[in-house]
Amino acid sequence: MVPEQLTVFWNNFLDLFDVLPEDSLAITVYIVGAIIIMWCWTSIMRRLPATLGCILWMVVFALIATPTISEGPNSELAPATFGLLFGVLTKDSVLIWSNLSLILFVIGLGLIISHWANKYRAIRKKATVVEGTEQSPL
Structure with a gap:
């Protein structure tokens, strides 16, 4: 009796996915999965020094989230x-180099953006410290 009810529930649950378009479902799973993996990876990287953690975070982000178009008749x-x-x-060297170049591009772009963000943050912090001492009456 219980396995029959579970089977009915499971079939109704799977019928829900028949209504959704495959493309949007696949992209949603891809994005949500990448977010969950990066959130877990961030909790691991917090235990490392900031520079190493940032670089490793960017490498894993590029490996997981760099998109490409798959080969074949149903390319997605x-x-x-x-x-x-x-x-x-x-052993398709064109496929290797095209995907590797995309991944390395995302790593390089992310490291450049994080470098400039850290510089901006340091300048802003320095300006805040200077403003704080000028406003102080002591």
């Missing part, structure tokens, strides 16, 4: 890491 959005692994397995 996919992580570039999968394309890179598929290129290595099939």
Whole structure:
């Protein structure tokens, strides 16, 4: 009796996914999965020195979140890491280099943006300290 009710519930639950379009469902799972993985990775990286943690966070972000278009008749959005692994397995050098270049581009862009954000943050912190001492009557 209980397994039959669970089977009915499970079938009704899976019928819900038949209503949703495959493309939007796949992109939603891709984005939500990347967010969950990066949130978990952030809690690990907090225990490392700030510079090393930032670099490793950016590398994992690039490996997980760099998008590419998959090969084949039903080409869709996919992580570039999968394309890179598929290129290595099939020994397709064009596929390897195209996906690796995308991943390295995201790593480089992220490191440049974080460098400038840290510089801006340091300048802003320095200006706040200077303003705080000028306003102080002592």
